[in-house]
Amino acid sequence: MPTALNALETPALLLDEPRMMANIARLSARLRALGVPLRPHVKTAKCIEVALAMTGGAPGPITVSTLREAERFAQAGFRDITYAVGISANKLPHVAELLARGVRLTVILDSVEAAVAVAGFMRGRREGLDVLIEIDTDGHRAGVQPESPDLLAVAHALQAPQVALMGVLTHAGESYQCKGDEALRAMAEQERAGAVLAAQRLRAAGHPAPVVSVGSTPTALSAVDLSGVTEVRAGVFVFFDLVMAGVGVCTPEQIAVSVLTTVIGHQDHRGWTLCDAGWMALSRDRGTAAQAVDQGYGLVCDAAGQVLPDFIVSAVSQEHGTITHRSGDPTRRLNLPVGTMLRILPNHACATGAQHDRYRVLDESGGVAREWERFGGW
Amino acid sequence: MPTALNALETPALLLDEPRMMANIARLSARLRALGVPLRPHVKTAKCIEVALAMTGGAPGPITVSTLREAERFAQAGFRDITYAVGISANKLPHVAELLARGVRLTVILDSVEAAVAVAGFMRGRREGLDVLIEIDTDGHRAGVQPESPDLLAVAHALQAPQVALMGVLTHAGESYQCKGDEALRAMAEQERAGAVLAAQRLRAAGHPAPVVSVGSTPTALSAVDLSGVTEVRAGVFVFFDLVMAGVGVCTPEQIAVSVLTTVIGHQDHRGWTLCDAGWMALSRDRGTAAQAVDQGYGLVCDAAGQVLPDFIVSAVSQEHGTITHRSGDPTRRLNLPVGTMLRILPNHACATGAQHDRYRVLDESGGVAREWERFGGW
Numbered sequence: 131m132p133t134a135l136n137a138l139e140t141p142a143l144l145l146d147e148p149r150m151m152a153n154i155a156r157l158s159a160r161l162r163a164l165g166v167p168l169r170p171h172v173k174t175a176k177c178i179e180v181a182l183a184m185t186g187g188a189p190g191p192i193t194v195s196t197l198r199e200a201e202r203f204a205q206a207g208f209r210d211i212t213y214a215v216g217i218s219a220n221k222l223p224h225v226a227e228l229l230a231r232g233v234r235l236t237v238i239l240d241s242v243e244a245a246v247a248v249a250g251f252m253r254g255r256r257e258g259l260d261v262l263i264e265i266d267t268d269g270h271r272a273g274v275q276p277e278s279p280d281l282l283a284v285a286h287a288l289q290a291p292q293v294a295l296m297g298v299l300t301h302a303g304e305s306y307q308c309k310g311d312e313a314l315r316a317m318a319e320q321e322r323a324g325a326v327l328a329a330q331r332l333r334a335a336g337h338p339a340p341v342v343s344v345g346s347t348p349t350a351l352s353a354v355d356l357s358g359v360t361e362v363r364a365g366v367f368v369f370f371d372l373v374m375a376g377v378g379v380c381t382p383e384q385i386a387v388s389v390l391t392t393v394i395g396h397q398d399h400r401g402w403t404l405c406d407a408g409w410m411a412l413s414r415d416r417g418t419a420a421q422a423v424d425q426g427y428g429l430v431c432d433a434a435g436q437v438l439p440d441f442i443v444s445a446v447s448q449e450h451g452t453i454t455h456r457s458g459d460p461t462r463r464l465n466l467p468v469g470t471m472l473r474i475l476p477n478h479a480c481a482t483g484a485q486h487d488r489y490r491v492l493d494e495s496g497g498v499a500r501e502w503e504r505f506g507g508w
Numbered sequence: 509m510p511t512a513l514n515a516l517e518t519p520a521l522l523l524d525e526p527r528m529m530a531n532i533a534r535l536s537a538r539l540r541a542l543g544v545p546l547r548p549h550v551k552t553a554k555c556i557e558v559a560l561a562m563t564g565g566a567p568g569p570i571t572v573s574t575l576r577e578a579e580r581f582a583q584a585g586f587r588d589i590t591y592a593v594g595i596s597a598n599k600l601p602h603v604a605e606l607l608a609r610g611v612r613l614t615v616i617l618d619s620v621e622a623a624v625a626v627a628g629f630m631r632g633r634r635e636g637l638d639v640l641i642e643i644d645t646d647g648h649r650a651g652v653q654p655e656s657p658d659l660l661a662v663a664h665a666l667q668a669p670q671v672a673l674m675g676v677l678t679h680a681g682e683s684y685q686c687k688g689d690e691a692l693r694a695m696a697e698q699e700r701a702g703a704v705l706a707a708q709r710l711r712a713a714g715h716p717a718p719v720v721s722v723g724s725t726p727t728a729l730s731a732v733d734l735s736g737v738t739e740v741r742a743g744v745f746v747f748f749d750l751v752m753a754g755v756g757v758c759t760p761e762q763i764a765v766s767v768l769t770t771v772i773g774h775q776d777h778r779g780w781t782l783c784d785a786g787w788m789a790l791s792r793d794r795g796t797a798a799q800a801v802d803q804g805y806g807l808v809c810d811a812a813g814q815v816l817p818d819f820i821v822s823a824v825s826q827e828h829g830t831i832t833h834r835s836g837d838p839t840r841r842l843n844l845p846v847g848t849m850l851r852i853l854p855n856h857a858c859a860t861g862a863q864h865d866r867y868r869v870l871d872e873s874g875g876v877a878r879e880w881e882r883f884g885g886w
Binding site: 136138139140141142173195196197215216217218219220221224239240241243244247266269271272303392393394395396397400404406409410411413414415416447448449450452467468469471480481484485486487506507508 | 514516517518519520551573574575593594595596597598599602617618619621622625644647649650681770771772773774775778782784787788789791792793794825826827828830845846847849858859862863864865884885886
């Protein structure tokens with residue numbers, strides 16, 4: 131018997147399981163049609179149950195953003211894990227521990243310095259380490275340019291016993307800034323082409339480089355051709371959020387996570403409704419600020435999840451949210467009594483999720499059927 | 509024997525204990541001179557050891573922002589706790605549990621609706637509940653206006669067995685926007701005068717209202733007269749942060765918390781140094797964005813804590829920070845090898861702290877002498 135929402139203390143993080151399963155099915159179908167397997171990024175959810183749902187019910191290949199994630203997912207039976215943040219020397223002992231426990235951990239790097247550190251550390255060890263070279267296909271963050279001579283220098287520095295250069299990895303984070311389907315398709319192709327070019331250059335230089343790993347939620351949902359790609363990484367697609375809705379790859383009705391909150395007061399003359407979801411519950415993420423529709427700190431829904439059009443959380447302090455009409459017009463106020471429950475859709479599911487230690491999982495009835503743990507830290 | 513910083517995996521939250529103790533001593537001396545006791549807000553640190561340091565080594569009166577904090581501090585022996593977020597009916601069973609365990613919990617509210625809910629809930633219970641009426645002295649957030657007829661209506665609605673109207677509470681959150689000492693002193697006086705006026709009106713109407721609780725870090729450090737005030741609440745003073753430095757109540761050298769990070773790569777042609785402190789470690793807080801000096805996502809120091817002038821974390825993703833010169837000039841890059849450790853001073857200590865589950869506590873030697881747990885949630 132599911133628990134009714136009004137029995138919960140607020141704020142609380144809700145996860146609509148039917149919506150999540152539909153989001154997973156959507157990307158899976160797409161990638162099946164393109165003939166490329168998914169290696170989901172579990173950093174969005176940091177939850178064993180969600181990761182299992184993304185890998186079809188049993189542990190499969192995953193991507194992580196911290197070694198803590200690698201550890202926790204390894205404990206849950208996940209064995210094929212790519213740690214997709216540039217490795218540094220001070221993390222190598224932790225990497226070695228994971229290898230010794232039988233995890234097939236792949237690390238990434240983009241410099242000769244890091245390659246030398248990894249090769250030096252692995253020398254004389256029993257376990258082998260798989261390495262991907264990070265490629266910069268969009269000028270967004272880290273990575274070697276696909277056509278740069280540095281690519282071959284990094285590959286060369288990795289030649290050492292116990293180190294296997296498996297190929298390349300790229301992430302088109304810049305796709306979050308894309309406007310419109312055409313721009314998204316072009317970015318997906320740019321990501322694919324850059325990664326494939328880099329892998330071809332490695333192969334031409336005598337490195338096998340079988341792996342070509344690409345991905346971001348917007349490009350994964352927009353690519354029309356993934357020739358030469360061997361796996362797609364994506365994470366936020368499992369929940370979606372207002373930033374993804376702003377990019378155009380989902381609707382607010384597909385967002386699977388929200389924060390349940392309670393009206394705790396009003397300042398009627400200012401048009402404010404105060405609720406108990408502040409930045410601690412919503413995060414400080416303002417990812418929609420630069421989009422066509424600025425959603426403040428989140429879009430307000432009623433307790434059943436129906437969007438209350440144009441009501442947003444326009445200001446937050448630690449444990450207070452201020453709900454106003456998007457127009458700022460104080461006469462257009464929400465006008466709901468103290469004690470009313472609401473849901474807030476998040477700008478950024480990864481950031482909002484990180485503020486909570488568990489999901490209250492809603493089933494088809496809209497009640498809380500179970501709780502799933504969520505972890506953090508490094 | 510303290511642990512050297514380079515033995516830590518990054519990112520990690522550092523707490524400089526000597527700086528923290530100096531910050532506590534500074535506010536304590538100030539309030540002693542003004543003759544008003546401190547009821548520190550423990551929401552910044554959410555850590556038993558830090559709270560004990562703020563209350564002189566043994567449990568004393570504290571302020572909390574969640575019932576989870578009330579619970580955890582009660583377990584550690586704190587018995588006099590003010591929960592300074594407007595109470596809602598769905599939290600009253602939790603409040604009652606805390607009262608039953610012998611905690612003297614004070615709640616706040618600012619509406620007749622909430623007062624009626626509290627009075628109704630407490631009817632027939634064994635334990636009594638202390639209530640303060642929240643006063644709005646700066647137009648910043650919640651609270652009844654000091655001169656409003658609503659004040660007496662709320663007080664009237666609270667008249668019920670087991671409910672004691674103890675007085676008033678206000679928080680001049682708007683002081684974070686003040687520029688200059690004079691503005692800060694004026695805001696402190698506005699906060700004091702509004703709270704005292706509200707208490708006087710309650711007393712004139714026959715309510716004893718012995719408590720007049722005010723406070724924010726900027727006003728607590730700026731007030732020159734606190735006549736009529738019976739306690740001061742402040743929290744972030746214990747650590748300070750870049751926002752407080754921007755307001756002018758501390759220097760960067762007094763900030764007691766920082767995030768230890770490692771250089772993981774470069775994009776030299778763009779002037780970027782990439783490190784492993786992204787928004788997950790730093791938070792998304794951009795509190796300095798509206799100040800005279802925008803510190804991006806944090807100000808960069810060397811591993812020993814010396815500020816590297818004008819290098820800031822100018823962009824973040826989940827586990828990546830991009831360090832650039834404040835000018836954006838790509839030729840003025842940090843130029844430190846991969847593997848170099850740095851410290852990042854946070855915009856907002858409460859928000860950055862919330863991203864971590866423990867403090868690595870530095871002693872005078874600059875090494876990690878101990879670890880203190882930090883908790884979150886509701």
